[in-house]
Amino acid sequence: MTGEDSHDPLALRLGGLAVAPPRDLTGALYGDWTRVDGPVGELLVAFTEVGVSYIRTAASVGDDDDTFRDRFHALFQRPLRRASDVPAGLRRALRGQDAAGVAVDLRVLTPFERDVLTATREIPTGQTRPYAWVAHAIGRPKAVRAVGTALGNNPVPLLIPCHRVTRSDGSLGQYVFGAELKERLLRAEETNVDELLDFARSRVAYIGSDGVYCYPTCTRARTAADPRGLRTLAAVRAAGLRPCELCTPAG
């Protein structure tokens, strides 16, 4: 109908990418979708020949299949057909295991958004990082607010764990599906949410269980091994701990 019009935004974005050709024509025209149980209720999941491309909670689409399809279509410009199977490894990934093994289709995103999500994907299950950490990880330490915007756009929440990105002061921050769900997700994967919230209250810098992590606002720090002891950054160094790159930017 419209032919190969070069003004199609999807076509433009595809233009610069070397993507393996689809196995068949229908695969290129349709996306597949299915329902699957997640850690916090039912999810609707869409995927293409490239990978998982769109995930919403049933609650967020009013438990309505058509709403889900409409949103998908607005983003990907193709209709959805019901799939018989869930993509391999997805159930495990949603439980926080081997999520990296599941392919995702992020082609409709901008390079910046892809960078943000790729970095976010590295955050291990049970841990969190601040928005400022993600910004630093992608080489744009000042793009902190933009990181939040990009995460809010995450088409595949849970699979790419944007719920593990919190504010630098330890408070949990916002979430696509609401702050409440963010907290429930974190608790479900055994993150020490109380410790984070306590940190937010105390306004004292924190070094996480990996031993090297703290927050940019800090002038003092404490460690997981010695959670009550406050130290200056100099004392942290003297104790043989590496101050985080947020406190002391690399270079």
Add this chain to the structure above:
DNA sequence: CGACAAATTAAGG
């Protein structure tokens, strides 16, 4: 191209 919104942050009252 200009204006505005956004899942932040840090500084100042």
Add this chain to the structure above:
DNA sequence: CCTTAATTTGTCG
């Protein structure tokens, strides 16, 4: 503790 300016990116007119 609360308010505000700074900053970066994406989107829309």
